[in-house]
Amino acid sequence: MKVHLVDGTYELFRHYYALPSHVNADGQEVAATRGVVTSLLSLLAGGATHVAVATDHVVESFRNELWPDYKDASGIEPELFSQFGLVEDAVWALGVPVWAMVEYEADDGLAAGAAMAVADERVEQVLICTPDKDLAQCVEGRRVVQFDRRKRQVFDHDAVIEKFGVPPASIPDYLALMGDSTDGFPGLPGWGAKSASTVLARYGHIEEIPARELEWDVPVRGAARLAATLREDKDRALLFRRLATLVREAPVSPTVDELEWTGPTPEFAGMCETLEDSRLVSRAETLATAG
Numbered sequence: 001m002k003v004h005l006v007d008g009t010y011e012l013f014r015h016y017y018a019l020p021s022h023v024n025a026d027g028q029e030v031a032a033t034r035g036v037v038t039s040l041l042s043l044l045a046g047g048a049t050h051v052a053v054a055t056d057h058v059v060e061s062f063r064n065e066l067w068p069d070y071k072d073a074s075g076i077e078p079e080l081f082s083q084f085g086l087v088e089d090a091v092w093a094l095g096v097p098v099w100a101m102v103e104y105e106a107d108d109g110l111a112a113g114a115a116m117a118v119a120d121e122r123v124e125q126v127l128i129c130t131p132d133k134d135l136a137q138c139v140e141g142r143r144v145v146q147f148d149r150r151k152r153q154v155f156d157h158d159a160v161i162e163k164f165g166v167p168p169a170s171i172p173d174y175l176a177l178m179g180d181s182t183d184g185f186p187g188l189p190g191w192g193a194k195s196a197s198t199v200l201a202r203y204g205h206i207e208e209i210p211a212r213e214l215e216w217d218v219p220v221r222g223a224a225r226l227a228a229t230l231r232e233d234k235d236r237a238l239l240f241r242r243l244a245t246l247v248r249e250a251p252v253s254p255t256v257d258e259l260e261w262t263g264p265t266p267e268f269a270g271m272c273e274t275l276e277d278s279r280l281v282s283r284a285e286t287l288a289t290a291g
Contacts, residue, residue, distance in 0.1 A: 001049060001122055001123055001124060001256070002049070002050070002123070002124055002126075002127060003051075003113075003117040003123055003125070003127070003256055003259060004048045004050065004051045004052075004127050004129055004147075005051075005052055005053075005113045005114060005126065005127070005128050005129060006040065006043070006051065006052070006054070007053075007054060007106055007110060007128075007129060007130035007132060007135075008036065008053040008054055008055035008087060008088070008091065008098070008106060009054075009056045009084075010106075010131075010132060011035075011036045011039055011053075012036055012055075012080070012087050013032075013080070014035075015031070015033075015034075015035025015036055015039070016032035016035075016077075016080045018035070019031045019032060019034075019035050021079070022034065022276065024275070024276045025276070026274075028086070028274070029082060029083065030083070030274065030275045030276065032087070033086045033087045033275060034277050034280070036087050036090070036091070037090050037091070037280055038280065040053070040091065040094060040096060041094075041280065041283050041284060041287065043129075043149070044261055044287050045287055049260060049291075050117075050256055050259040050260050050261070051096050051097075051259060051261055052096065052097045052098075052099060052113055052252070052259045053096055053098050054098075054099040054101065054106040054107075054113065054252075055087065055088055055091075055099070055100050055101065055106050055109075056084070056101055056105055056106045057084065057085075057088065057100035057101055057102050058073070059071065060072050060073065061101070061102075061103060061104055061105045062103055063243050066239065066242065067184070067239065067243055069184045069185065070183060070184045070185065070243065071182070071183050086274075088100050089271065090271050090275065092267075093264065093265050093270075093271040094264050094265070094268055094271075094284060095261055095262060095263055095264045095268070095284075096261060099112075099113065099251070099252045101250065104247055104250040104251075107130075107132060107134050107135060107246050108246050108247040108248075108250040109251075109252055110128050110130065110135055110138070111137075111138050111246035111247065111248045111250070112247065112248050112249060112251070113126075113252045113253070114126045114138050115138075115248040116252055116253070116254070116255075116256070117256050118140065118143060118144050120255070120256050122256070123143075125142070125144075125145065126143065127145055127146075127147040127154075128144070128146050128147065129147050130146065130148075131146070131150070133171070133175070133180075134171070134180075134244065136155065136160045136163075136164065136168055136171045137168050137169065137172055137244075137245070138168065138248075139156060139157055139168040140157065140168070141157050142156040142157070146160075164193075164197060165193075165194075165197025165198070165200075165201055166196075166197050166200045166201055169204070169205075170201075170204055170205065171244070172241045172244040172245040173196075173200050173204075173205050173241055174193075174197060174200055175187075175240070175241075175244040176188075176237050176238070176240035176243075176244055177195075177196040177200070177206070177230075177237060178191055178192055178193050178195075178196045179191075183243065183244070185240050185243055185244075188229050188230060188233050188237055189229055189233075190222060190225050190226055190229050191226060191229065191230075195221070195222070195226055198218055198219075199216070199220060202216075206230070206234070206237050206238060207238075209230060210227075211227065211230075211231055212227060213226070213227035261291070262288065262291075263284070263285070263287075263288030263291070264281070264285065264288065268280075268284060269281050
């Protein structure tokens with residue numbers, strides 16, 4: 001079997017900015033939620049059988065305690081933020097398990113779900129459905145891959161190296177050195193994507209990088225400055241790596257059997273009334289009958 005793990009928060013944001021607004025009779029903005037449900041139905045129509053969705057039930061996580069500038073809910077439009085709970089209810093009603101993260105993030109849920117699924121010998125492949133570069137660290141050969149559904153691109157181990165210049169295991173170190181503006185940590189001064197990938201391709205992890213640039217056996221522009229920065233800010237680099245490292249023990253479904261889609265729940269019709277799109281009901285029922 002193949003297991004599809006979907007980044008529900010990413011999907012919600014994507015559809016919010018891609019679709020025209022739709023406010024239902026109760027005054028609730030619902031367009032992005034309708035988009036997510038429609039997208040999941042397309043995934044199921046394409047042959048997906050075992051599916052789960054990870055979401056950020058709240059934006060803040062344990063990482064905000066480690067780094068005060070880590071991303072939070074400030075700046076999220078109210079019309080988008082109001083759909084965080086709605087999309088979870090809609091996906092559950094569709095009959096797809098939702099891993100709503102509170103202490104952790106949706107990315108942690110995806111990482112934990114991939115670890116759970118790949119441990120099952122029946123699973124041929126795990127597809128982590130998000131373009132988020134953080135999830136590249138979870139890729140394992142061709143058995144655990146990232147799948148950018150919008151671009152129809154699959155990233156296996158070799159593709160991760162081709163894209164970032166480092167293997168999956170070095171992605172947290174890579175992000176720690178160069179920073180991640182989306183998540184709100186800056187990296188180390190002077191370090192960028194090229195220097196981080198060049199050095200880590202040789203040494204793998206931050207603590208393996210020689211303290212003195214004269215010991216480096218890779219050519220890097222500004223090596224002396226980069227080495228000095230790393231010596232001075234190594235503790236902060238290791239903190240940033242912790243921020244970038246996904247928690248594979250986050251709470252998710254215990255077995256892949258719980259991810260098998262058997263059709264919408266009885267609550268789905270009522271949810272579609274809230275979303276004001278009755279076509280979703282007939283589409284889900286048709287797929288369930290065909291399955």
